[in-house]
Amino acid sequence: MFNLILFGPPGSGKGTQSEKLIAKYGLKHLSTGDLLRSEIAAKTPLGLEAKNIMDKGQLVPDEVVIGMISSALDANPTAKGFLFDGFPRTGAQAQALDNLLELKEASINVMLALDVSEKELVKRLLKRGETSGRSDDTNEHVIRARITEYHNKTAIVAEYYRQFNKVVLIKGEGSVDDIFAALSKEIDERNKE
Numbered sequence: 001m002f003n004l005i006l007f008g009p010p011g012s013g014k015g016t017q018s019e020k021l022i023a024k025y026g027l028k029h030l031s032t033g034d035l036l037r038s039e040i041a042a043k044t045p046l047g048l049e050a051k052n053i054m055d056k057g058q059l060v061p062d063e064v065v066i067g068m069i070s071s072a073l074d075a076n077p078t079a080k081g082f083l084f085d086g087f088p089r090t091g092a093q094a095q096a097l098d099n100l101l102e103l104k105e106a107s108i109n110v111m112l113a114l115d116v117s118e119k120e121l122v123k124r125l126l127k128r129g130e131t132s133g134r135s136d137d138t139n140e141h142v143i144r145a146r147i148t149e150y151h152n153k154t155a156i157v158a159e160y161y162r163q164f165n166k167v168v169l170i171k172g173e174g175s176v177d178d179i180f181a182a183l184s185k186e187i188d189e190r191n192k193e
């Protein structure tokens with residue numbers, strides 16, 4: 001299995017690059033943001049609880065997202081690898097993911113971390129809000145809250161993987177194709193079967 005974490009703050013391009021990467025490498029895309037939005041669309045109790053938290057720009061409780069990822073891993077027993085997008089977002093989630101993968105005799109091969117300036121992030125998210133239908137993208141206050149959550153709770157996840165030498169920082173500004181090429185190069189170097 002080849003397991004990849006695409007990491008970076010909100011608006012850093014994880015969704016855009018994930019789509020291209022799963023097509024190229026045949027990985028199963030696991031986005032906790034997408035999974036939560038499906039729960040919201042289906043009006044499940046979990047979705048209703050998550051919506052209130054997401055609309056404030058805060059993180060959904062660890063046990064909720066860990067449970068979703070655990071189910072998704074079990075639901076895809078033949079996947080040749082996973083691309084984790086928007087997960088793990090806390091130290092506890094990173095630890096839980098390692099434990100879940102270990103049960104499957106697998107691990108994270110690499111974390112590719114997209115680096116984008118805060119000014120550019122806010123600009124991109126407000127622009128996405130014009131068309132995405134995502135309520136958390138339309139209000140600059142909520143966008144700033146998400147970036148603050150990222151600095152306070154999520155940035156340390158990179159430290160967790162750095163101790164295992166698994167983190168590569170990728171410049172996340174420039175053309176989509178250039179960023180995709182830089183990500184692909186790192187994967188190709190590590191994914192030699």
Ligand code: ADP
Pocket residue numbers: 009010011032033034036053054057058059060061062065085086087088089090093136146
């Ligand atoms: P973005 O990266 O653009 O902020 P996402 O779609 O990844 O968007 O996530 C949207 C929201 O969903 C987050 O602001 C958060 O409230 C919630 N969320 C997504 N993934 C997680 C996670 N791993 N842990 C906690 N909350 C999460």
